[in-house]
Amino acid sequence: xxxxxxxxxxxxxxxxxxxxxxxxxxxxxxxxxxxxxxxxxxxxxxxxxxxxxxxxxxxxxxxxxxxxxxxxxxxxxxxxxxxxxxxxxxxxxxxxxxxxxxxxxxxxxxxxxxxxxxxxxxxxxxxxxxxxxxxxxxxxxxxxxxxxxxxxxxxxxxxxxxxxxxxxxxxxxxxxxxxxxxxxxxxxxxxxxxxxxxxxxxxxxxxxxxxxxxxxxxxxxxxxxxxxxxxxxxxxxxxxxxxxxxxxxxxxxxxxxxxxxxxxxxxxxxxxxxxxxxxxxxxxxxxxxxxxxxxxxxxxxxxxxxxxxxxxxxxxxxxxxxxxxxxxxxxxxxxxxxxxxxxxxxxxxxxxxxxxxxxxxxxxxxxxxxxxxxxxxxxxxxxxxxxxxxxxxxxxxxxxxxxxxxxxxxxxxxxxxxxxxxxxxxxxxxxxxxxxxxxxxxxxxxxxxxxxxxxxxxxxxxxxxxxxxxxxxxxxxxxxxxxxxxxxxxxxxxxxxxxxxxxxxxxxxxxxx
Numbered sequence: 001x002x003x004x005x006x007x008x009x010x011x012x013x014x015x016x017x018x019x020x021x022x023x024x025x026x027x028x029x030x031x032x033x034x035x036x037x038x039x040x041x042x043x044x045x046x047x048x049x050x051x052x053x054x055x056x057x058x059x060x061x062x063x064x065x066x067x068x069x070x071x072x073x074x075x076x077x078x079x080x081x082x083x084x085x086x087x088x089x090x091x092x093x094x095x096x097x098x099x100x101x102x103x104x105x106x107x108x109x110x111x112x113x114x115x116x117x118x119x120x121x122x123x124x125x126x127x128x129x130x131x132x133x134x135x136x137x138x139x140x141x142x143x144x145x146x147x148x149x150x151x152x153x154x155x156x157x158x159x160x161x162x163x164x165x166x167x168x169x170x171x172x173x174x175x176x177x178x179x180x181x182x183x184x185x186x187x188x189x190x191x192x193x194x195x196x197x198x199x200x201x202x203x204x205x206x207x208x209x210x211x212x213x214x215x216x217x218x219x220x221x222x223x224x225x226x227x228x229x230x231x232x233x234x235x236x237x238x239x240x241x242x243x244x245x246x247x248x249x250x251x252x253x254x255x256x257x258x259x260x261x262x263x264x265x266x267x268x269x270x271x272x273x274x275x276x277x278x279x280x281x282x283x284x285x286x287x288x289x290x291x292x293x294x295x296x297x298x299x300x301x302x303x304x305x306x307x308x309x310x311x312x313x314x315x316x317x318x319x320x321x322x323x324x325x326x327x328x329x330x331x332x333x334x335x336x337x338x339x340x341x342x343x344x345x346x347x348x349x350x351x352x353x354x355x356x357x358x359x360x361x362x363x364x365x366x367x368x369x370x371x372x373x374x375x376x377x378x379x380x381x382x383x384x385x386x387x388x389x390x391x392x393x394x395x396x397x398x399x400x401x402x403x404x405x406x407x408x409x410x411x412x413x414x415x416x417x418x419x420x421x422x423x424x425x426x427x428x429x430x431x432x433x434x435x436x437x438x439x440x441x442x443x444x445x446x447x448x449x450x451x452x453x454x455x456x457x458x459x460x461x462x463x464x465x466x467x468x469x470x471x472x473x474x475x476x477x478x479x480x481x482x483x484x485x486x487x488x489x490x491x492x493x494x495x496x497x498x499x500x501x502x503x504x505x506x507x508x509x510x511x512x513x
Contacts, residue, residue: 055182339403
């Protein structure tokens with residue numbers, strides 16, 4: 001008697017491998033039951049994910065249920081994202097298979113899993129994600145932030161590298177639930193911060209990449225209240241030298257309320273900070289990313305100014321970068337989403353008393369003015385940045401520094417023009433109010449200059465954006481007037497900012513409503 005194949009044929013680079021398991025009736029029965037259950041309970045517009053992890057291994061097992069309407073058709077899935085330079089992310093996948101009615105082709109170079117269907121109806125795809133830690137000191141930050149990291153007692157993954165994209169189909173939602181997990185291990189999922197792993201979640205398809213899931217035996221989760229909204233602080237006891245919960249509490253007490261007041265925006269349902277130590281043993285460092293309703297960061301070393309600022313920077317992206325975003329073909333307008341955002345994060349850190357005058361000057365001079373005015377690429381046009389962004393740190397920093405410096409300059413010009421009545425906050429608040437809710441759209445330079453025209457001549461702003469931000473011309477601070485609290489000296493061609501002794505940093509970065 002011939003054995004009956006249970007699983008599909010998998011074709012890789014024109015080679016076909018047959019997986020024949022014989023009469024494994026029990027497994028076939030389980031496949032059938034799962035698909036039948038999905039058909040009864042899950043909307044056909046959903047991609048339905050079931051997860052399993054034993055709490056000890058580095059492997060996450062994923063079973064995806066999805067519906068196809070046509071017979072003899074194919075579904076093209078794409079796995080992973082190249083964000084953070086993760087060009088080999090597809091290699092974390094293994095054990096990709098489907099029931100016998102379907103055949104799978106894999107195009108690794110394009111990160112594609114192509115499932116060829118013989119029949120319509122509910123389908124299942126199984127794959128496994130290897131979250132083994134990559135030991136690489138030079139790339140510890142992007143590897144631990146943007147890749148799955150799974151080991152005994154610790155699980156970390158973001159939606160970028162959990163969910164599949166359906167390239168040739170349209171789905172409204174993804175649903176997700178854990179079938180198997182370590183029951184006593186602390187757990188956090190960003191879409192429902194107080195949910196348990198076995199609580200099913202339904203997520204809008206367009207927001208799937210913003211999902212963060214953390215499960216760890218050393219996890220600490222604390223809850224705060226900011227203007228009636230729950231805010232969550234997620235840290236780990238793996239850091240035995242630093243009490244990170246204590247370090248980040250001022251954000252919940254001071255920075256977040258100040259930022260909400262800056263934008264007059266109290267609409268967020270909830271927010272979270274997930275601040276976890278690196279596994280790689282590296283010198284003091286940090287990196288993070290905004291994930292919609294929250295922020296995740298990986299770090300090592302003490303809680304210094306750079307860590308303090310990156311938390312402020314990424315959480316401020318809820319407004320600049322998300323609420324306000326330029327229409328761009330590549331990265332030519334990062335000067336706004338990154339540079340302006342960076343300045344406003346420092347603005348609000350100062351206004352909420354979380355940095356002092358020395359820290360403010362250090363960040364202006366050592367992290368922006370000096371490196372920008374000495375950079376060999378400081379006059380590169382903005383449309384050249386995308387090509388080198390992930391390859392050259394100088395290009396990666398270019399938009400941040402260029403936009404930060406222009407925001408500082410613009411802030412001063414608005415203060416001078418209005419004789420101290422307004423600052424950059426008034427201009428950005430106008431821009432935000434004109435582009436929120438149903439009015440939200442991708443910004444243009446005309447939108448930017450029109451909002452600024454209430455405080456400065458529109459033609460001046462348009463010319464400055466084109467010249468300084470897009471074409472790469474340096475601002476000549478020897479010819480620029482600043483408010484009385486600031487003085488700039490040019491030393492060896494580098495602008496150096498100073499503040500008068502009697503100036504009050506917190507007062508300077510307040511505003512009038």
